[in-house]
Amino acid sequence: GAGGGNDIQWCFSQVKGAVDDDVAEADIISTVEFNHSGELLATGDKGGRVVIFQQEQENKTQSHSRGEYNVYSTFQSHEPEFDYLKSLEIEEKINKIRWLPQKNAAQFLLSTNDKTIKLWKISERDKRPEGYNLKEEDGRYRDPTTVTTLRVPVFRPMDLMVEASPRRIFANAHTYHINSISINSDYETYLSADDLRINLWHLEITDRSFNIVDIKPANMEELTEVITAAEFHPNSCNTFVYSSSKGTIRLCDMRASALCDRHSKLFEEPEDPSNRSFFSEIISSISDVKFSHSGRYMMTRDYLSVKIWDLNMENRPVETYQVHEYLRSKLCSLYENDCIFDKFECCWNGSDIVMTGSYNNFFRMFDRNTKRDITLEASRENNKPRTVLKPRKVCASGKRKKDEISVDSLDFNKKILHTAWHPKENIIAVATTNNLYIFQDKMN
Amino acid sequence: MAAPLGTAARADDTGDEKQDAQEKEAVAPERAEEAKLKAKYPNLGQRPGGSDFLMKRLQKGQKYFDSGDYNMAKAKMKNKQLPSTGPDKNLVTGDHIPTPQDLPQRKSSLVTSKLAG
Numbered sequence: 189g190a191g192g193g194n195d196i197q198w199c200f201s202q203v204k205g206a207v208d209d210d211v212a213e214a215d216i217i218s219t220v221e222f223n224h225s226g227e228l229l230a231t232g233d234k235g236g237r238v239v240i241f242q243q244e245q246e247n248k249t250q251s252h253s254r255g256e257y258n259v260y261s262t263f264q265s266h267e268p269e270f271d272y273l274k275s276l277e278i279e280e281k282i283n284k285i286r287w288l289p290q291k292n293a294a295q296f297l298l299s300t301n302d303k304t305i306k307l308w309k310i311s312e313r314d315k316r317p318e319g320y321n322l323k324e325e326d327g328r329y330r331d332p333t334t335v336t337t338l339r340v341p342v343f344r345p346m347d348l349m350v351e352a353s354p355r356r357i358f359a360n361a362h363t364y365h366i367n368s369i370s371i372n373s374d375y376e377t378y379l380s381a382d383d384l385r386i387n388l389w390h391l392e393i394t395d396r397s398f399n400i401v402d403i404k405p406a407n408m409e410e411l412t413e414v415i416t417a418a419e420f421h422p423n424s425c426n427t428f429v430y431s432s433s434k435g436t437i438r439l440c441d442m443r444a445s446a447l448c449d450r451h452s453k454l455f456e457e458p459e460d461p462s463n464r465s466f467f468s469e470i471i472s473s474i475s476d477v478k479f480s481h482s483g484r485y486m487m488t489r490d491y492l493s494v495k496i497w498d499l500n501m502e503n504r505p506v507e508t509y510q511v512h513e514y515l516r517s518k519l520c521s522l523y524e525n526d527c528i529f530d531k532f533e534c535c536w537n538g539s540d541i542v543m544t545g546s547y548n549n550f551f552r553m554f555d556r557n558t559k560r561d562i563t564l565e566a567s568r569e570n571n572k573p574r575t576v577l578k579p580r581k582v583c584a585s586g587k588r589k590k591d592e593i594s595v596d597s598l599d600f601n602k603k604i605l606h607t608a609w610h611p612k613e614n615i616i617a618v619a620t621t622n623n624l625y626i627f628q629d630k631m632n
Numbered sequence: 633m634a635a636p637l638g639t640a641a642r643a644d645d646t647g648d649e650k651q652d653a654q655e656k657e658a659v660a661p662e663r664a665e666e667a668k669l670k671a672k673y674p675n676l677g678q679r680p681g682g683s684d685f686l687m688k689r690l691q692k693g694q695k696y697f698d699s700g701d702y703n704m705a706k707a708k709m710k711n712k713q714l715p716s717t718g719p720d721k722n723l724v725t726g727d728h729i730p731t732p733q734d735l736p737q738r739k740s741s742l743v744t745s746k747l748a749g
Contacts, residue, residue, distance in 0.1 A: 204747045205746050205747050205749075206746040206749070214743070214745075215745065215746055215747075217747075231745075231747055233745055233747075235743075235745070237744070237745045239745045239747045239748045259747075259748045262744060262745055262747075262748040274694075275694060275695055276693050276694055276695070277693045277694075277695050278693060279693065302693065364690060365689075365690075365692060365693070383689065383690055384690075411683060411686055411687070411690075412683065412686075413686070414686055414689065414690070433686060465662045465663050465665075465666040466666040466669060466670070466676075467662055467665065467666060468662075470685065516661050516662055516665075517661035517662075517664070517665065518665070519661075519662060519665040519666075519669075520665040520666075520668040520669045520672075523669060524669075524672075529685070622746070623747075624747055
């Protein structure tokens with residue numbers, strides 16, 4: 189596990205959400221995302237709701253901890269719908285949230301369910317006009333004939349109100365289920381990806397969308413792979429990548445053609461065909477792809493591992509980290525209980541450390557420089573702030589040491605699918621089924 | 633409550649350092665798991681676990697009542713109790729009859745998220 193020196197020592201900071209074990213479907217967290225400054229942290233859930241937390245200003249006297257995150261705004265982003273024409277039930281679950289960089293006083297984010305993307309404006313109101321001539325303070329209109337003097341209305345302070353309003357609704361562009369949205373580095377356009385197609389939008393224009401990738405075969409019987417995730421390059425506004433259910437990543441350049449069906453680069457690790465099993469394709473399916481902050485590397489997450497790819501090398505990843513290799517001998521059961529289809533996400537700390545979730549409310553971090561890794565647990569039992577979290581270890585086989593947990597004791601209903609790392613500081617947000625944990629490194 | 637698991641297939645520990653042997657070592661538990669699965673579900677698709685689950689993924693959310701399916705299934709069952717849908721690994725329709733209990737309640741949450749509580 190991680191030792192001393194420059195290794196981060198993680199401590200519990202906060203936990204949000206209900207304590208009881210009986211989880212309502214709507215409370216299942218489906219996405220977690222920090223904004224560009226890290227001041228705001230958004231979550232989306234299966235009930236279509238968004239909750240935004242704001243980090244409080246650093247308290248000068250409390251130098252040992254960074255500000256806490258408190259509720260800033262909460263709103264219903266999406267509602268359940270039924271498409272009667274296609275007999276299709278559309279879930280309100282928020283699949284992804286992506287923040288726009290802040291341009292003025294208001295904050296903007298994109299949230300999406302399976303079919304519709306919405307641009308939300310979150311703005312603060314801390315003053316209101318008072319002293320109208322024709323209106324009473326309670327809103328009733330005054331009889332103009334009773335007005336004897338005129339006054340100039342002024343703004344007076346009021347209790348802070350945070351309002352969320354939908355500014356754009358981007359609908360009717362996806363036949364299949366949206367899995368990703370990604371804002372371009374030009375901050376004017378963004379892409380949305382479903383199982384078979386990727387569309388390019390302009391943030392100001394809702395009645396038009398350009399299809400840039402289409403992998404739907406003419407005959408659906410010939411379908412062999414689907415798009416699982418997509419992301420724009422952080423610096424090159426013409427470049428994006430998309431991953432597939434077969435474990436490949438394609439990099440496309442929008443300057444090459446209007447329809448990017450021919451990739452510029454294809455990233456794929458060669459596989460020995462004699463090693464194939466029934467499970468090979470399923471566990472190779474990439475559930476998440478993320479560029480490093482520099483844009484030089486990208487990380488992919490498949491069922492058992494995290495892989496780091498150098499954009500300059502297509503034929504294999506530069507690094508592979510095993511998240512929970514001990515599950516390879518459990519694939520039959522994991523197929524039967526559908527866990528093998530769980531979609532884990534992954535995230536970067538700059539370009540050095542990567543983090544991803546696992547089962548039993550464990551999450552893992554891999555340091556690319558030191559090659560050390562650590563397993564931690566998000567649990568209310570580790571509730572003491574400023575106490576360093578104890579590393580966990582899973583015993584794959586043989587004699588179980590004290591403090592180790594055996595594979596058969598892991599709780600597969602406790603999955604950490606969504607994690608996020610503050611863009612600037614060592615603060616992480618980890619979502620269990622219905623709780624949000626915030627951990628910080630031990631300062632000083 | 634933890635999701636149940638079967639017993640582990642013991643991975644061979646040969647101590648062999650050749651690359652090939654190590655790779656086969658890594659896959660041996662996978663093959664053992666595959667054999668277990670095929671023993672339980674002999675009718676599992678001939679193709680590797682690919683297209684079947686892809687089609688299932690694309691059809692997520694599809695809810696329909698087909699009177700043809702209903703009558704076929706009813707005819708199969710003759711006078712027996714009507715079966716309800718259960719989780720199944722293939723997509724063949726006409727073998728089961730959806731019942732009102734299987735359709736989930738569809739209304740939006742009017743309750744504030746507990747994260748904001």
